[in-house]
Amino acid sequence: MNKCVGTTEAASLLGISSRRLRQLLEKGRVRGAYKTGKFWIIPLFNHLPQITKGTRGPKGKWRTSSPPALAKINVNRNHIGSNIKKSPQDRKPVIS
Structure with a gap:
């Protein structure tokens, strides 16, 4: 049977x-x-308590890059200014 110790001695x-x-x-x-009442009972394996490795947690969000834009829209500002004075039938398309 393995020997058991408390938290202070195990630490x-x-x-x-x-x-x-x-x-x-x-x-x-x-x-x-395991815990009995208020006290922890820690078994010893080869005269030491065994601690399992922990995980590192989630990766940080600050290193992720934003996805590239799906499409680019080219707006011709010259056509916007000239379309103001024209009738709706004579207007040129603004997006090219």
Whole structure:
């Protein structure tokens, strides 16, 4: 049977603070650990608690580039000015 220790002793064996160990326990990253009442029971494997690796989280959105424009519209400003004075039948198309 494996020996079991509390959070303070397990943290000193791992070389981390007891608060950091409690954070790992709450995330379920300590293998075989369970809570009885207010206390954590942490089993030792080869005289050390086993910590599983965590994930890095989502990638940042600031590095993504915007998708290229689907279409470009060319508006001829000269035609806009000349169309004001013309009748609707004589107007030239503004978008080319």
